[in-house]
């Protein structure tokens with residue numbers, strides 16, 4: 500996943516930065532730490548070492564310690580990090596305690612699958628509205644929600660206090676949809692349509708493009724193939740010293 504713009508608000512609360520100016524790469528790893536911590540909590544773990552959490556999240560432990568130090572979380576020598584405390588800190592920084600309202604625009608192949616995905620609620624989001632312009636889609640029921648016409652966006656966004664909009668329309672209409680979301684007061688957009696959106700500076704856009712992820716993997720395949728073609732290169736290509744941080748999540 501890539502980011503078009505990110506804004507942060509500096510501030511302090513109780514000695515711990517309320518909104519520390521986190522590096523973008525750290526922000527992208529926090530959800531991975533959170534996922535690993537939730538899993539640890541489910542297994543009954545109360546504390547976790549930096550090495551244990553780093554392995555569970557698929558990152559290097561020095562990087563993890565540095566990331567968590569940005570939150571004012573240093574762990575206790577010989578004990579590690581308190582799992583529930585760290586979950587609360589990360590959820591607070593990510594604003595997941597807000598249970599944010601999300602709308603989805605474009606209920607085609609991709610949008611339909613996203614609308615039917617039950618996992619958003621457990622990650623701190625409520626999908627509250629679905630929009631499309633196709634008369635055959637408007638009125639359809641998906642996961643307990645009725646697909647509305649895009650003309651209703653402004654009214655429903657105000658009623659539901661929608662902060663995040665997901666675009667799953669064809670690329671040719673994505674800018675129009677983004678403009679409609681912005682006009683309706685939406686200030687964060689997750690865009691699945693290929694291309695770059697033009698938005699005001701107070702609007703954050705993140706882009707998900709699986710084709711780009713495949714192209715990056717294709718580069719690595721290409722590189723591995725060229726290494727094995729070198730004398731002694733097969734050993735180099737199969738080198739076991741790959742660091743966990745090389746295991747980027749799709750979409751990160």
Ligand SMILES: NC(=O)c1ccc[n+]([C@@H]2O[C@H](COP(=O)([O-])OP(=O)(O)OC[C@H]3O[C@@H](n4cnc5c(N)ncnc54)[C@H](O)[C@@H]3O)[C@@H](O)[C@H]2O)c1
Nearest residue numbers: 605606607608609631632633667668669670692707708709
């Ligand atoms: N990011 C990824 O990895 C990924 C993967 C697959 C598809 N996509 C992209 O996601 C988008 C959707 O793909 P799809 O296969 O679901 O397409 P689709 O044609 O099945 O669905 C698109 C939907 O958008 C609706 N729509 C069109 N214009 C609209 C508008 N102005 N307002 C509201 N709704 C509108 C259509 O009626 C349709 O229901 C495309 O841009 C595609 O390139 C991205």
